[in-house]
Amino acid sequence: MSTTLRIAPSILSADFARLGDEVRAIEAAGADLVHFDVMDNHYVPNLTIGPLVCEAIRPHVKIAIDVHLMVEPVDSLIPLFAKAGANIITFHPEASRHVDRTLSMIRELGCKAGLVLNPASPLDWLDHVMDKLDIILLMSVNPGFGGQKFIPSTLGKLRAVRRRIDAHQAAGGQPIWLEVDGGVKTGNIADIVRAGADTCVAGSAVFGAPDADGGYRGVMQALRQAAQ
Ligand code: DX5
Numbered sequence: 001m002s003t004t005l006r007i008a009p010s011i012l013s014a015d016f017a018r019l020g021d022e023v024r025a026i027e028a029a030g031a032d033l034v035h036f037d038v039m040d041n042h043y044v045p046n047l048t049i050g051p052l053v054c055e056a057i058r059p060h061v062k063i064a065i066d067v068h069l070m071v072e073p074v075d076s077l078i079p080l081f082a083k084a085g086a087n088i089i090t091f092h093p094e095a096s097r098h099v100d101r102t103l104s105m106i107r108e109l110g111c112k113a114g115l116v117l118n119p120a121s122p123l124d125w126l127d128h129v130m131d132k133l134d135i136i137l138l139m140s141v142n143p144g145f146g147g148q149k150f151i152p153s154t155l156g157k158l159r160a161v162r163r164r165i166d167a168h169q170a171a172g173g174q175p176i177w178l179e180v181d182g183g184v185k186t187g188n189i190a191d192i193v194r195a196g197a198d199t200c201v202a203g204s205a206v207f208g209a210p211d212a213d214g215g216y217r218g219v220m221q222a223l224r225q226a227a228q
């Protein structure tokens with residue numbers, strides 16, 4: 001698993017005044033995706049960035065932009081993010097009236113589609129849409145802020161989703177990534193990967209890295225090493 005581990009730094013913890021430099025720096029440091037947290041002060045109690053910022057960073061990196069929508073309603077923003085260069089779009093099922101329709105819309109616009117499950121959200125949301133998912137994102141903190149502590153019960157949930165994905169693929173289904181978001185650090189990434197995650201978001205762990213320890217490249221290597 002660790003050889004295919006994808007690391008997705010969350011720019012929520014980046015220096016927003018120098019966002020172009022920041023995304024170029026994480027790409028140069030070996031990031032696999034740019035994790036892009038969209039908050040609307042309605043679905044979550046915080047307000048961040050939208051399609052204009054996605055469009056602005058797009059020319060600065062080649063790696064995929066992983067848009068995590070923490071907004072309600074969801075549908076009207078999807079075409080805007082697809083046009084702004086998003087490659088992956090995930091949303092919280094509680095925030096969409098018609099989850100199946102929203103997933104289809106994301107794919108029809110040429111992006112990978114995924115559901116995000118909060119710490120207390122049941123896995124039942126996955127039951128009837130496995131064939132429409134490219135990614136499942138498990139929140140290991142309650143959404144809204146960077147720098148929170150990893151909720152340990154996420155490990156059991158990861159194992160359960162890993163079983164579902166493996167069974168789906170064994171029955172001929174398409175590949176589905178399993179991403180985890182919130183409180184991922186060098187101290188817990190081994191447990192997270194062992195539980196079945198193949199894609200790890202890391203915000204404060206990456207952007208809070210001290211330059212003395214090799215900066216972003218140093219922390220990215222430390223995360224990969226710890227995961228092995
Ligand atoms: C929280 C966001 C996360 C957050 C992760 O709502 O979805 O992506 O930025 O930050 P850390 O890694 O600091 O928990």
Ligand code: ZN
Binds near residue numbers: 035068181
């Ligand atoms: Zn996120």
